[in-house]
Amino acid sequence: MNNSALKQLELETLLEITNTLFIHDNLDDLLHDILIRTCGILDASSGFILIEEKNSDLFVPKASFNLDEKILSKIIFNKKRGFLHSLAERNNTCLHNEKNLLDKLNKSFSLAAAVNGKEKMLGVILIFDKEQRIGISDFSDVDAAMLSAISIQASVAYNNTFLLDSLLEAKRFNDHIMESIQTGVVTTNLFGEIDYISNTAVKILHLSANDCIGNHYQIIFEKDPELIELLEKVDLENRVYSEKNFLIKSGKVTANVNLAISPLLDDQGIQIGSVIALEDISYLDKLKSTFKKYVSKQIVDKILENEDLLNLGGQELTVTTLFSDIRGFTRMSENMLPIDVVKTLNAYFDLMIDVVFKHNGTLDKIIGDELMVIYGAPIHGHDDTKRALLTAIEMQKLLIDFNAARKEMGMSPIEIGIGINRGKTIAGNIGSKEQMNYTVIGDAVNLASRLCSNANAGQILVSEAVVLEVEKYGIFDFEKLQAIMVKGKEKEVQIFSLLKCNCTPRVLAALDLVVSDLLVNLDPKLYYHSISHTLDVFKTCRLIALSEGVSEADMELLQIAALFHDTGFLEKSVGHEEISCQIAQNNLFGLGFNKSQINAICEMIRATKIPQQPTNLLEQIIADADLDYLGRSDFPDIASLLFKELKHKNMSLIEADWDQIQIKFLQSHHYFTQTSLNLRSGLKNKHLQSLINKYS
Incomplete structure (x- = not known):
């Protein structure tokens, strides 16, 4: 074959290789194809391709043909020595018959050519033992020229495929990062079209990626005008906007998210779109709703607010603890099928636990047929003990209807006993790192x-x-019982039986409303006109009213008036009675009182204004209750609180002047109801005489 024919063959072969090699987008496939075609064209019996390891001086086999890969894998190829070093110095010329390598692979002849990058050798094509009819022979110079030409084309194909593979790997890497984080990401281009949505965002929004990509955000989020408005603001103002607990309705299911939208900038700082970051908080709602089926919602909310509560340990808290237990349930259950026992307990617990949560109790645990409920942990309230007692009363009342329904179905009634105590405890997570329970422990x-x-x-x-x-509320009736010995106590324990609560639901609602408002907003320098005074008047009104034979309907109005009578001090002291009436009017319609009842309540409030001028029995009762302390043994203590309050407003007020004010007031004052006249007049006169004697 003459030179022109050889040249023609070389060109045709290179064209075929070029057309074939540039269809690959995967490096492994490309290298395997290069090796097979090279061995075929040059009649090589075997071969392999080495590629440089990233950030290393070593080259490793990436494709092999008709060679023992175990032997090949044991050979170390270092570019700083041996034939690799020699090949890198030869400037695209082939290297013949590397003796050391031939011996290791048990081959006779070899030919090697470099696969080069822009500035360095990236790899090597090695072929062995040319096969001809006469047997194995060495490679010729024509073969070397062909391998050099193939290596040049292979270098171009490898670099292109490597670049594409690197880009794809970078994209896969970025995608993996995006999918590994719990935040969903959506990006838009300069025209507002969505050009990327992570799988996490797809799951959060319940949207299809195919439907989103290429569509304008106004189309995709057409059901969420507030979201569209935020995106438009980001486009116009080039600033970040964020929203917490944001509801997105455009997907198949609504999603609660924490939302952040920021401008997407290029390397020159020019805005090229927007980035929407979505933190799914729907699972928190699911967690709360699921967890609250097993423990009190107070524990769930408190833990979610403060993760330190998940640590073992506790703190000393004064709490009120309630235990309830079904009487004779073990004996009852012996005559029941197991499934009926479970149904009975579930129905009973549904009823009781609803009452516990209604009064903001924390369900600590269920032990068999026993409930343990705590008030004051993890959240302390000013009325923890009151709520415990109201829970107990309502539990016993609900059992009446519950048992009536059981009787109709031919089932035995359920009866419970309840025990309540208040005292210091250790409250917190108790157990092991793997299993812990929020509870309270201690003697109380x-x-x-x-x-x-x-x-x-x-x-x-x-x-x-x-x-x-x-005792400060005066709404509960107790019966003092004989003291008992209990396990763990050396002395007898005085016990009481809770009989009832002497309040209507509307009075209880007003009590919570007024006390909560006073606790938060009342000036702490009102030492006399404090919550204690309000509760004292509230309690005393009932006691006087009972003695005076007031009806239940009038008792309710009287108690409401007592609660609201000093609420005007929330705004100012001068004219506080009229302000108190306005506050009462603003709240009492919502509690179900009519105009006539509210007017009567306001007249009672006005009756407390000094000098007192009550016009009926109810007004006389509240007037006497408001100044009941004048004829009680705690008069000196309460009077000193009033002096302290007045002195804060008038620093020049001295004790002697105050005593004279009291003397004049006691001399001019008189009680109106027969009850107060009988109970308080005598001691009031003694207080007056004591003050007079102080200066005689």
């Missing part, structure tokens, strides 16, 4: 449990600490 908890054990069916036993705590 144990006593509540003991009281429950001693309570008869239908009975609510409470400790003296409970009675003393709620």
Whole structure:
């Protein structure tokens, strides 16, 4: 074959290789194809291709043909020595018969050519033992020229495919990062078209990626005008906007997210679109709703607000603990099928736990047929003990209707005993790192449990600490019982039976409303006109009214008036009675009182204005209750609080002047109801005489 024919063959071969090699977008496939075609064209019996390892001096086999890969893998190819070093220095010329390599692979002849990048050798094509009819022979110079030409084309194809593969790898890497984070990402281009949406965003928004890509955000989010408005603001103002607990309705299912929208900038700082970041918070709602089926919602909310509560340990808190237990349930269940036992307990617990949560109790645990409920942990309230007592009363009341329904179905009634105590406990997470429970422990908890054990069916036993705590309200009736010995106590424990609450639901609602408002907003320098004074008048009104034979309907109005009578101090002291009337009017319609009842309440409030001028029995009662302390033994203490309050407003007021003010006031004052005249006039006169004697 003459030179022109050889040249023609070389060109045709290179054209075929070029057309074939540039169809690959995968490096492994490309290298395998290069090797197979090279061995075929040059009649090589075997071969392999080396590629440089990233950030290393080593080259490793990436494709091989008709060679023992185990032997090949044991050979170290270092570009700084041996034939690789020699080949890198030869400037695109082939290297013949590398003896050391031939010996290792048990081959006779070899030919090697470099696959070069822009500035360095990236790889090597090596072929062995040319096969001819006469047998194995060495490669000729024509073969070397052909391999050099093939290596040049291979270098171009490799670099192109490597670049494409790198871009694809970078994209895959970025996609993996985007999918590994819980935040969904959506990007738009300069025209407002969505050009990327992560799988996480697809899941959060319940949208199809195919429907989103290429469409304008106004089309995709047409059901969310607020989101569209935020995107438009970002486009116009080139600034970040964020929203918490944002509801997106454009998907198949609504999604609650924390939303952030920011400008997408190029490397010159020019805006080229927008980035929407979506943090899915729907799972928090699911977590809350699921978790709250097992424990009190207060615990769930508190833990979500403060993750430190998940740590083991506790703190000392004064709490009120309630235990309830079904009487004789073990004996009852012996005659029931297991499934009926479960159904009975579930129906009972549904009823009782609703009451617990209604009064903001924390369900600590269910032990068999026993409930343990705590008030004051993890959230402390000013009325923890009152709420515990209201829970107990309502639990016993609900059982009446519950048992009536059971009786109609031929089932035995359920009766419970309840024990309540107040005292210091250790509250917190107790257990192990793997399993912990939020609970309270301590002697006060144990006593509540003991009281429950001693309570008869239908009975609510409470400790003296409970009675003393709620005494300020004057709304509960207790019966003092004989002291008992309980396990863990050396002395007898005084116990009381809770009989009833002497309040209508509307009075209880007003009590919560007024006390909560006063606690938060009342000036702490009102030492006399404080919450204590309001509760004192509230309690005393009832006691006087009972003695005067007031009806239940009038009692309700009187108690409401007592609660609101000093709420005007929330704004100012001068003219506070009229302000109190306005506050009462603003709230009492919502509690179901009519205009006539509200007018009567306001007249009672006005009757407390000094000098008092009541016109009927109810007004006389509240007037006497407002100044009841004048004829009580705690007169000196309460009078000193009023002096302290007035002195804060008038620093020049001295004790002697104050005593004279009191003397004049006591001399001019008189009680109106027969009850107060009988109970308070005598001691009031003694207080007056004592003040007079002080200066005689």
